[in-house]
Amino acid sequence: MAGLGFACLLLALAICVYGIAASLYGVRRGRPEFSESGRRAVYALAGILTVAFVVLELAFLRNDFAFNTVADTSSRTTPTFYRAAAVWSSQEGSLLLWAWLLSMWSSLALFLTRHRMRDVAAYATAILLGFGGFFVSLMIFYANPFATTNPAPPEGVGLDPLLRFPTMMVHPPMLYSGYTLCTIPLAFGMGALLARRVDADWIRAIRRFAFAGWLFLGVGILLGARWSYSELGWGGYWGWDAVENASLMPWLTATAFLHSLMIQEKRGMLKVWNVSLVLATGTLAIMGTFLVRSGVLNSIHAFGGATLGVPFVTLIGVLIVASIYLVLSRRDMLRSENRLDSLLSRESIFLANNLVLVGLCFVIFWGTYFPLISEVFTGQESSVGPPWFDRYTVPLALVLVLLSGIGPVIAWRRATFANARRNFVLPAGTALLALGALTAAGVTRKPLALAMFCFAAFVFGSIGQEFVRGARARRAMAGEAPPRALLALVRRNRRRYGGYIVHIGIAVLFIGVAASSSFQHASELQLKPGQSTKVGAYTVRYVRPTASITPKYDRAHTGSTLALGAEVDVKKGGRHVATLNPSQGYYASQEPSQGTVGSLIGGQAVSHVSIDAGVTRDVWSAIQPNIEAPALKKIVAAGNRTLEPEQAPVALLVLARSYLKSAPAAAFHFIVSPMVMWIWVGGLIVFLGGLIAAWPAPSVVRARVAARARSRAPRDLVRA
Amino acid sequence: MNPSRKRKVRLTVALTAAVVLASALMYTSFSAASPALSPSQLLHSAQPGRSYVLTGTVAKGSVRHDGAVLDFAVRDRKGTSVVPLAYTGTIPDPFKEGREVIVTVEKQGARYVGERNTLITKCPSKFKTAPASEKQNY
Numbered sequence: 095m096a097g098l099g100f101a102c103l104l105l106a107l108a109i110c111v112y113g114i115a116a117s118l119y120g121v122r123r124g125r126p127e128f129s130e131s132g133r134r135a136v137y138a139l140a141g142i143l144t145v146a147f148v149v150l151e152l153a154f155l156r157n158d159f160a161f162n163t164v165a166d167t168s169s170r171t172t173p174t175f176y177r178a179a180a181v182w183s184s185q186e187g188s189l190l191l192w193a194w195l196l197s198m199w200s201s202l203a204l205f206l207t208r209h210r211m212r213d214v215a216a217y218a219t220a221i222l223l224g225f226g227g228f229f230v231s232l233m234i235f236y237a238n239p240f241a242t243t244n245p246a247p248p249e250g251v252g253l254d255p256l257l258r259f260p261t262m263m264v265h266p267p268m269l270y271s272g273y274t275l276c277t278i279p280l281a282f283g284m285g286a287l288l289a290r291r292v293d294a295d296w297i298r299a300i301r302r303f304a305f306a307g308w309l310f311l312g313v314g315i316l317l318g319a320r321w322s323y324s325e326l327g328w329g330g331y332w333g334w335d336a337v338e339n340a341s342l343m344p345w346l347t348a349t350a351f352l353h354s355l356m357i358q359e360k361r362g363m364l365k366v367w368n369v370s371l372v373l374a375t376g377t378l379a380i381m382g383t384f385l386v387r388s389g390v391l392n393s394i395h396a397f398g399g400a401t402l403g404v405p406f407v408t409l410i411g412v413l414i415v416a417s418i419y420l421v422l423s424r425r426d427m428l429r430s431e432n433r434l435d436s437l438l439s440r441e442s443i444f445l446a447n448n449l450v451l452v453g454l455c456f457v458i459f460w461g462t463y464f465p466l467i468s469e470v471f472t473g474q475e476s477s478v479g480p481p482w483f484d485r486y487t488v489p490l491a492l493v494l495v496l497l498s499g500i501g502p503v504i505a506w507r508r509a510t511f512a513n514a515r516r517n518f519v520l521p522a523g524t525a526l527l528a529l530g531a532l533t534a535a536g537v538t539r540k541p542l543a544l545a546m547f548c549f550a551a552f553v554f555g556s557i558g559q560e561f562v563r564g565a566r567a568r569r570a571m572a573g574e575a576p577p578r579a580l581l582a583l584v585r586r587n588r589r590r591y592g593g594y595i596v597h598i599g600i601a602v603l604f605i606g607v608a609a610s611s612s613f614q615h616a617s618e619l620q621l622k623p624g625q626s627t628k629v630g631a632y633t634v635r636y637v638r639p640t641a642s643i644t645p646k647y648d649r650a651h652t653g654s655t656l657a658l659g660a661e662v663d664v665k666k667g668g669r670h671v672a673t674l675n676p677s678q679g680y681y682a683s684q685e686p687s688q689g690t691v692g693s694l695i696g697g698q699a700v701s702h703v704s705i706d707a708g709v710t711r712d713v714w715s716a717i718q719p720n721i722e723a724p725a726l727k728k729i730v731a732a733g734n735r736t737l738e739p740e741q742a743p744v745a746l747l748v749l750a751r752s753y754l755k756s757a758p759a760a761a762f763h764f765i766v767s768p769m770v771m772w773i774w775v776g777g778l779i780v781f782l783g784g785l786i787a788a789w790p791a792p793s794v795v796r797a798r799v800a801a802r803a804r805s806r807a808p809r810d811l812v813r814a
Numbered sequence: 815m816n817p818s819r820k821r822k823v824r825l826t827v828a829l830t831a832a833v834v835l836a837s838a839l840m841y842t843s844f845s846a847a848s849p850a851l852s853p854s855q856l857l858h859s860a861q862p863g864r865s866y867v868l869t870g871t872v873a874k875g876s877v878r879h880d881g882a883v884l885d886f887a888v889r890d891r892k893g894t895s896v897v898p899l900a901y902t903g904t905i906p907d908p909f910k911e912g913r914e915v916i917v918t919v920e921k922q923g924a925r926y927v928g929e930r931n932t933l934i935t936k937c938p939s940k941f942k943t944a945p946a947s948e949k950q951n952y
Contacts, residue, residue: 256907328904328931433817457839464843465850476847477867479918479932486839618903620882678907700907718905720879761882763904 095149096161099240102146103233106193109139110227114220121216121289129216133204136219139226140197147181147194150239154181160246163187163239169252171653171682179263180253185387185402186239188266192383193229195267196222196274199303203278207299214296217285218278225277228409236402255654255681255700259325265317269341272311273379276344278303279351280376280413283369287420292427294359297368301355302788304372307379308348309784315341316777327701327716329616329765331773334483339462340382343455347375350451353444353501360506361441362431366421367448369428373417378455380410385462436508443504447497450490457486492545495604498597499553502560517559524555543612550601557594564591584786592787596780603776609769610712616766620759623660630766632671632713637661639719639757640677641750643743654679655694656746657702658719658753660760664706672706676717676762689734690742695721707771714765723758848918853888854895860921865929868897868919872911884928888915901928908935 113135120128150163154177159165163184168177181187200222207215233239257263279300286296318338319331332338351371357363384406421428434441460467461478468476503517528551529544537544561580564587568579584591615630626635640659659677663670681697688696699721706713720726726749733745850867851859860866868888873896876887884905887898891914899919909915918932 327907433821453835456836460839460843464847468844468847472844475850476844477850478843478847482843482846485842618882698908722879761879761905 095153095158096240096242099146099149099153100234100238102142102149103230103238103240106139106142106146106230107227107234109135109142110223110230113139113223114227117216117220117223121213126212129212129219132216132219132223133208136197136204136223136226137201139223140194140201143190143194143197143230146240147190150187150190151178151181154178157250158246159248159250160242160244161239162241162243165243165247165250167251167253169250172250172253173258173653175260176253176258176263176653180257182266182270183253183257184239186233186237186241188270189229189233189237190239191267192270192274193226193233195270196226196229196277199271199274199278200226200281203282203300203303207282210299211286211289211291211295213289214282214285214291214299217288218281221281221284222277225281228405232402232405236405249684251684252653252681252697255679255698256325258653258700259321261317262321262325265314265321268310268317269314272307272309272314272341273344273383275303275307275310276348276379277376278307279372280379283372283376284416284420287369287424290424290427292365292369292424294362297355297358301352302790304348304351304355304375305784305788307375308345308352309781309788311341311345311348312784313777313781315345316774320774323714323770324703324705325701327703327718327763329703329714329716329763329767331770334461334480336462337382337386339458340378340385343458343462344375344378344382346451346455346458347371347378350448350455351375354448357441357444363434363441364445365428365430366425370417370421371448371452373413373421377410377413377417380406380413384410438504438509438514440501440504440506440509443497443501447494447501450494450497454487454490454494457490458483488542491604492542492549495546495549495553495601498600499549499556502594502597503556517556520559521552521555524558525549525552527551540612543608546604546608550605553597553601557598560594561591586791588789588791589787592783592785592789595783595786597783599776599779599781599783601776602772602779606769606772606774606776610767610773614765614767617762617764619762621762622759623757627762627764629713629764631666632766633665634674634713634715634762634764635663635665636760636762637663637673639754639760640675641753642677643746643750653681654700655682655743656680656750658721658750658757659702660717660719660757660762662704662715662762664713672713674704674706674713674715676704676715677702678717678719678721680721689730690737690739691730691733691745694742694746695730709769709771711766711768712770714767716763718761718763719753720758720760725752725756725758852893852895853890853897854893856897856919856926857895860926862921862923865918865920867916868899868926869914869916870897871914872909874911877911888917897926899926899928901933903928903931903933906933906935909933910935 113132115132116128116135117132120126120130120132150161152158153161153164154168155174157164157168157170157177163181163186167184167187168180172180182191200219204215204219204222282296282300286292315338318341322333323329323331348371351368354364354368354371358365358368384402387402387406434445436442461483465475465477468474499521500518503521505513505517525548529548532538532544532547537547561583564583565576565579568574568583569576572579572582574582615632617627617629619627621627621636623636623638626633628634638661640657640661642657643655657677657679659675662674662676664672664674679700679702680695681700682695683693683697685693685696701716701718703714703716705715729745729749729752733742733748737745848865848867850869853868853870856866856868870888870890873887873889876885876896876898878885882902884901885898886901887896889896897919899917901917913935916934918929919926920929
């Protein structure tokens with residue numbers, strides 16, 4: 095099977111080389127049949143990489159530990175769901191996933207554009223196959239997912255327990271889909287520049303893919319934040335870690351592009367800006383992939399054994415140089431057809447929104463790469479922490495939310511005083527109302543959070559007004575009932591109203607971020623059973639210890655051999671609010687030196703966080719029991735001395751009983767965070783709005799069917 | 815003012831503002847940054863009251879819980895220099911002897927104190943390539 099997988103990789107590389115040559119020959123020599131063959135090479139690449147991916151997936155499901163990646167990241171005790179998803183937890187498997195997703199999305203993009211812009215598409219095909227060839231080469235020469243060991247080890251190391259979390263398993267495919275989808279606009283953008291066809295056609299062709307990339311990247315980022323909050327045992331969802339930042343940067347430039355392309359479509363402006371944003375987004379997506387694998391920056395995710403720095407730096411260097419050359423050499427063609435009429439216009443607000451987004455991206459880029467920058471300039475590697483990031487990103491985020499409320503209601507070209515009065519009275523009134531209510535409620539000690547709530551209220555007011563006006567107009571025209579009018583309105587203007595829903599989601603998300611980061615109460619302390627502490631307005635009491643000794647009873651169903659925890663009672667004002675059950679799971683190790691019992695619990699220890707989530711607040715808890723307590727250590731030592739491997743689980747029973755009988759003090763971490771749930775709700779609203787905006791409108795589907803019929807007509811006539 | 819001149823003025827103002835903001839960003843990043851040092855570098859150059867980002871591996875046999883305080887020592891990845899430190903705050907799940915850690919520390923008198931909630935433990939297994947000698951490529 096490994097041979098088949100590796101043969102697929104070799105064949106994939108050959109297909110890439112052929113496809114690049116055929117596409118370039120076809121477009122340069124005016125031989126469309128070669129360009130067509132290049133496009134089909136992308137489909138072939140998708141097919142062959144699907145086979146390779148299936149081979150690796152089967153190896154994981156069949157516990158084929160002859161495969162090094164399977165032995166390193168899976169085991170018989172790893173639950174089946176996590177075993178299936180462990181494919182992309184290794185360097186090699188994740189590269190295969192990247193290449194496979196790239197080939198699938200590229201196939202879809204080239205299939206949907208097969209009757210349009212053949213010259214642009216031919217260049218895009220060559221560039222996409224270039225990316226494909228690059229990743230396949232990495233697997234062949236640096237990180238082979240089909241490398242084997244002979245004889246095969248009897249058991250694998252197992253999937254890192256920290257990754258045994260449902261959203262963490264979905265997070266990489268989402269993020270990689272986002273990254274790979276971001277390379278499609280880059281390929282078409284470069285194709286348009288190479289073919290010297292820089293009108294809005296190529297933008298229309300890839301708009302949906304840019305949007306899908308933005309959406310997948312956003313979902314991936316949010317799932318990562320959710321994993322961090324629910325699994326990592328520190329209670330936060332964003333830490334300005336280098337790898338988190340790496341995924342946020344292309345998302346920010348993609349957001350900027352999705353706004354500014356409307357100006358190019360409507361007014362023929364910002365062509366240089368748009369193509370630069372597209373190229374920057376694609377390059378940042380590659381940089382995001384590189385950052386995890388290069389080991390150049392200290393990060394929780396920057397792992398050992400990374401050897402892919404040089405090839406990635408080369409690729410990124412080529413992309414940057416090629417982008418700059420193409421934009422500069424085609425700058426005459428990229429001149430705007432119109433000029434800004436007024437600073438008070440929708441174009442100006444979109445431009446301001448773009449500048450803020452790019453500014454945010456620059457701040458994050460500077461902070462993320464500061465260790466390298468400082469080393470170049472001072473010879474000393476230095477880093478900046480979350481307070482530095484917050485100093486710049488919080489004000490920029492405030493401006494961004496405000497602009498997301500102004501943009502949808504301000505007039506194109508030039509806003510008049512009458513227009514401003516008509517459109518801004520209600521949103522401004524909503525914001526002032528929120529300010530009054532929050533001030534009366536005493537929410538004034540955090541002015542930045544207060545400003546965020548008011549700006550979000552402004553967004554609700556402006557977007558709500560747009561929906562009401564649109565539905566009213568529809569009612570007046572079609573005489574429909576209000577809910578039907580609203581639905582019809584959204585259905586017929588999906589891009590516009592889907593975008594508005596995205597704005598609502600972003601405002602909701604930022605309310606959650608502002609509230610949870612500004613008004614959080616946290617407590618870290620040691621408690622014994624029966625002891626209690628105050629966390630904000632809540633009293634938490636360590637009621638009793640808990641223990642489970644087999645994977646079957648492990649609450650989180652992640653395959654831990656032992657879990658020690660606590661039952662915690664949460665009260666507010668003397669009234670019972672919730673019962674929390676935080677625990678820590680212990681996993682087996684492959685180190686015989688730890689002894690027969692010690693190796694059963696000597697692997698990774700992972701917090702199983704317990705959260706009482708609510709609309710207004712979350713009560714979050716984690717525990718680190720003292721498994722090194724003398725009484726417990728004595729049991730492990732005695733078991734190591736006397737028990738054979740098959741008898742060792744008995745010692746875990748004794749250990750669990752001892753823990754239940756007289757639990758030593760455990761380290762607890764409690765956090766009461768207001769409105770965290772709204773971060774996830776906001777994310778869901780963004781996702782919903784994104785889907786609505788990306789879904790083809792009925793008129794587009796009709797136009798596509800008609801175009802297909804037209805393209806078939808000559809062939810049918812010939813047959814007739 | 816004619817439109818062309820107006821555009822040039824706008825562009826100049828925008829570019830000046832961008833340069834000023836970028837300069838402020840760069841200045842504050844250099845003044846707010848903490849140097850990243852290995853244990854041997856820290857022992858050689860640490861000044862009291864200044865923050866440093868210390869990177870290295872947790873020394874074997876050094877981990878001790880003393881109430882809410884975690885005492886441990888960070889060793890050079892390749893070398894023998896060891897920095898003992900007292901840390902309070904969240905302890906990441908993968909924290910263990912022999913693991914690579916990143917922690918912000920400050921020299922207080924003769925001892926080193928880890929800043930609260932700054933301890934990061936690098937992921938031990940993900941993306942780690944097995945030694946080439948154990949592999950067989952097709």
